[in-house]
Amino acid sequence: GEDVEQSLFLSVREGDSSVINCTYTDSSSTYLYWYKQEPGAGLQLLTYIFSNMDMKQDQRLTVLLNKKDKHLSLRIADTQTGDSAIYFCAETPGNNNDMRFGAGTRLTVKP
Amino acid sequence: DARVTQTPRHKVTEMGQEVTMRCQPILGHNTVFWYRQTMMQGLELLAYFRNRAPLDDSGMPKDRFSAEMPDATLATLKIQPSEPRDSAVYFCASGSRTGRSYGYTFGSGTRLTVV
Numbered sequence: 686g687e688d689v690e691q692s693l694f695l696s697v698r699e700g701d702s703s704v705i706n707c708t709y710t711d712s713s714s715t716y717l718y719w720y721k722q723e724p725g726a727g728l729q730l731l732t733y734i735f736s737n738m739d740m741k742q743d744q745r746l747t748v749l750l751n752k753k754d755k756h757l758s759l760r761i762a763d764t765q766t767g768d769s770a771i772y773f774c775a776e777t778p779g780n781n782n783d784m785r786f787g788a789g790t791r792l793t794v795k796p
Numbered sequence: 797d798a799r800v801t802q803t804p805r806h807k808v809t810e811m812g813q814e815v816t817m818r819c820q821p822i823l824g825h826n827t828v829f830w831y832r833q834t835m836m837q838g839l840e841l842l843a844y845f846r847n848r849a850p851l852d853d854s855g856m857p858k859d860r861f862s863a864e865m866p867d868a869t870l871a872t873l874k875i876q877p878s879e880p881r882d883s884a885v886y887f888c889a890s891g892s893r894t895g896r897s898y899g900y901t902f903g904s905g906t907r908l909t910v911v
Contacts, residue, residue, distance in 0.1 A: 718899060727800075727887055727902035773839070783852060784829070784900060788838040 689787035691774050696793045703761040705790045707774030710755060714776040717750060719759045722771045722789070731759075731772075761792075769794045798822045802888050802903035809910055814876040817906045819888030820869055828871045829889040829900060830856075830863055839887075845871065878910045 690708045697703045709717065715736050720728040734741045734748045734757070741748045747760040761768055771789040778785065801820040809815055821828050830842040843853035843863040853863060860882075862874045875882055885907050891900035 716899075720902075725904075727904045728889075730899045730901070733899055783841055783844055785841070786831075786839040 688778075688785045689774055689776055691772075691787035691790045693788060694791050694793070696795065697764050699764060699766055699794055699796050701764055703759075703764045703768070703792055703794075705759045705761075705772050705774075705792065707757040707759075707787055708755055709757065709774070709776045709785075711776060711778045711785075712752070712755065714778055716777045717748075717757050718773075718775040718777075718784070719746075719748065719757075720773040720775060720786075722773065724770075728773060764792075764794050766794045766796060768792060798901070800888055800890050800901050800903035802886075802906050804906060805904065806907045807909070809878055809908070811879055811910055812877040813910075814874065815878045815882075815908060815910075817873045817886050817888075817908070819871040819873075819890075819903060821871060821888070821890030822901055823869070825890035825892045825901075826868075827891050827900075828865060829887075829891075830871070830873050831887040831889065832884045833887060833905070834884045842873070842886075875908075878908075880910045883908055883910050 688710050718733045719731045721731050722728045732743050734750050739750050745762045749758045771791050773789045774787040775784050803818045826847050829844040832840045842856040845865050848865040865871045885905040887905045889900040889902045
């Protein structure tokens with residue numbers, strides 16, 4: 686199976702909170718990332734968390750990391766229509782230099 | 797803002813033709829990646845370079861794909877001969893290890909269609 690797994694779709698109403706979940710398998714991963722991809726564009730780094738942290742907050746974004754369960758989540762507060770995009774979870778395995786991505790979660794925000 | 801520049805943005809070619817995609821990484825970044833994105837496979841790592849040296853190209857079909865960094869300002873990905881199954885969006889990303897993170901900056905991609 687994939688190293689990084691995400692659900693493929695999430696639909697929320699404008700103003701609600703969105704929670705996108707991700708599981709990874711490499712316990713030695715040092716950094717975990719969330720990227721955003723808008724239609725026709727490349728991936729944009731949203732935020733990252735170091736493996737010795739369990740939470741990081743950046744304005745409307747909150748990242749939670751549960752190392753025991755190898756679970757990462759991204760919460761977007763007060764979701765806006767401009768947040769509609771594909772969100773990718775990614776890890777950098779401890780012994781490698783590459784970056785492994787999940788399949789991406791397509792977030793749709795309905796007015 | 798510094799950005800990764802990829803050319804061309806779009807390419808339509810006939811099966812069997814050679815395709816060359818170019819990437820200009822951000823100045824000072826010493827790591828360059830090539831990814832391919834399709835609906836079926838998602839993001840696949842094709843190859844990456846550190847200080848212009850290839851570190852891993854195991855994700856790349858060796859018989860038709862080649863990746864090079866002739867200098868620090870240019871990375872190329874070539875497909876020869878191209879096939880319809882190569883149709884995808886090809887992304888280049890660059891980065892460097894900093895004291896706090898190891899995130900990468902992506903280019904806007906080259907959308908390749910092989911007919």
